[in-house]
Amino acid sequence: MSPLTPDDRWYQRAVFYEVFVRGFFDANGDGTGDLRGLTEKLDYLEWLGIDCIWLLPFYQSPLRDGGYDISDFFTCLPEYGDLGDAVQLVEDAHRRGIRVIADLVMNHTSDEHPWFVESRQDRTNPKADWYVWADDDQRWSEARIIFVDTEKSNWTWDAARQQYFWHRFFGHQPDLNYRNPEVQDAMLDVVRFWLDIGLDGFRLDAVPYLYERDGTGGENLPETHEYLKRLRKEVDAAFPGKVLLAEANQWPSDVTDYFGDGDECHMAFHFPLMPRMFMALRREQRYPITEILAQTPEAPDGCQWGIFLRNHDELTLEMVTDEERDYMWAEYAKDPRMKRNLGIGRRLAPLIDNDRRVGELFHALLFSLPGSPILYYGDEIGMGDNIYLGDRDTVRTPMQWSPDRNAGFSRADFAQLYLPPLMDPVFGYQAVNVEGEMRDPSSFLHWLRRMLEVRSHHPVFGTGSFEVLSAENPSVLAFVRERPADEDGDGDIVLCVNNLSRFAQPVELQLGRFAGKTPVELVGRVPFPPIGELPYLLTLGPHFFFWFELVDLP
């Protein structure tokens, strides 16, 4: 009945699409995007060819942290709609073969959450121990302060209860006390509630910080992993085929801990890859990329990396600046443009100077490197950003559907919009919008859709092994994705060759291992000269790439 692929490991081959509901489409004309609006645009997402929608938080919230300050886990934010709208979205998406996952903040709640309101009243109420309270603010001083710009301490004084409460993020986001079994169970109830409704999984926000312990930085503690294993077990038992995606902003070799032995999270973000792609582009050489991939452990069986070019957050430099293990920090500090651009939230297109060829190259890399790609809404049409909005709103302007009023996003009065759409001559909605790009067969949108289609025919991109090929030209990144033949005999070998330079480049690849096979270009299905014993010579135009399938032609 459901057209969803029955495979429990669907997420290894899926393409994800991150949606900011507020900015996607406004169905009721109040100036704010909503769940019904997203449902109305499912046809578009199906046409585009994505497999799974990732929703930013859509729960009840005072919105002091973009909805990551949840004040009721069981209610939708009223301006987004109600529970019925959420159910409708999931059902309609499933009917189109699209899955839906959502952000879930497990570490903390809003200080307006009824649990906290009760907990702070006194030291004896039933929820008194649901948060982390202390008489002084000296404990766990080893734990770093994450939002150093706004927070002076991880402890905040509460006048009502006459105690300090613990928070790893903002002072209005008290951390839940996971040492309390009632809290553990309550959060499992939240998970069950949404999976019951049909959600296909969660992106687990700020997952390393669930527990605190004396003498530690309060990150990645064994207790946290224990709880995640329990969560996974409960999910697998009652809801097979769901996905847990960890947001652990750490070095890849530490992030793999969140896969456990394949018994914790199914997926985890690979954070350092993306800034290194920009560095590789700047340097016109592959090492920033190949180095981090060389340091990335293979995901355990059944697990998968989540990779992205941009997302809703600004690129946090914290995890790319581990001096002891990495030279990137020094390189960033020296390069004025890297510092300027990657320290603040920008969209992809302005970051790459709106260069179509670079945009194609970056997406080709995103779709072919190991991991499941995650697109950010609007990047498929090359949307721009508005740096004057400040903070994270820079990249959260309304989706540009058409050149009509309000970019076709809403029928409300312009003044009523949650944020103004872009109107500049380069990225404004008159120039950049879905309608225009759908009409234009040579648009970036059509190109991207075509590449997604090509990718979907080759599961090797999701699950194949990954091997970088040696090339004496440092500007060329060439690698092979390979999946051995299974019982049905359909193995697959894909060769990807990428030119990171703005100049045309030659490359000689040592493909002797594949001698006798013929590279067939994946988009046009044109056979190239067969591979022999001699080095295989390719020439690549500026920022050009090739995807080849290596086949045995009769």
Add this chain to the structure above:
Amino acid sequence: MIAPDVLAKALIEFLPRQRWFAAGEAPVGDVAVVDLEVLRRAWPALVWVEARVGTGASGDRYQVLVALRPSGEPAPFLQGHPDLTLGELDTDAGPAYGYDALVDPDLAVELVRIIAPDEDVTRARLVPGEQSNTSVVIDERLFLKVFRRLHAGPNPEVEVTRELFERAFLHVVEPVAEWRRGDTDLAVLQGYLGGGVDGWAMALTSLRDLFAVQETQPIPIISDTDPVPEPVDPSAAGGDFSGEAERLGEMTAALHVAMADVFGRARGDAGVWADTIDDRLRRMQHREIDRDGAQAHIEALRRIDDPGPSIRVHGDYHLGQVMRTDEGWYVLDFEGEPALTIEARRRPTSALKDVAGMLRSLHYASMVAMFERDEEHTTEAAAWEQRNREAFLAGYLPRARAAGVVPDDRAATAAVLAAFETEKALYELGYEQAHRPDWARIPLAALRRLSLA
């Protein structure tokens, strides 16, 4: 299997065609096969040959691995390698044709199996463009380096790589096996740095990027007067090399510290070093050399009390001898300057000789990249060289000084370095005069600049 005199006759024609043959292309009179071993008798056969060129004990020793296949059998791998054939030869198994066995993938693999019986190997490819050795990549993971000119005693490449690797210096390739006959090193099998790129290609990539940034500057308005593009600071270009150069300097310091630990250090003798350079200057004939300027550096070196210790060095250190990999920089090829005798190559000297070599190489890269672009971008090329020179030294000097492999005194360091840069430029000038007269202006420019300093 084959008579030595049959081979000797074929080698008279064969040797002068080889790049590794030191006597050049002039016909050779006297070739003797002084040693021979059949490594594989079945077809295709493999015969190891030591030839002596010239008469008596003073002759040069070469090794040739001769492949033999029955006449008429196809050999597709010989396509494009007419230089590597030895022609039709009589053998006790019938008429055959001979050629350099290393071009034959089957026999190269066979040779590796002889040298390293424990290795499981299947595929070989000849590395093109080698100068003094012949190398074969095996299965994209092993590197077989076959020496062509033979010397009694340890080959510096074999000796240094093995010692450094065993003392846990992390920036050399792993020695896998050595092939030796008596006291003579014949070949070495090492790990292959797949994914690596030599420093020269990295430097040119950076320079091309810098020049392109300069060429594509936004122009505010179009006016009648030709806009003069602003010079671009290399630190603002995307392809900035200074981080790489600094890490290269760090690696070089670690190399010298390891060399001193392994092979020992002695008090440096500035007088001896000065004599060597002086000797080179006297042998160099070129009307554009400012001899007084060069002499001043030599005499300044001679006057230094403590020029730092004397240690084993790389000896032929430049961007082409270092490889950037996913694990950082590696240093390759410890054979030293090919024109020198083995004794001279193994002789300890100042660590700053290597440093001078790398600094000269940075200058070369900047000039060659500029030549590629019709010699525009003089300012950028000079700024690039300056920036990366400083970055290399910033990576090198503090570590080298702390470990005592260079003088404590900064003025002394500068003087020793200038003298060795002068020596290197003189060497380059000799080489360019003989091989690439157009490029003689690179060392000449360096000598001029050194004179002014």
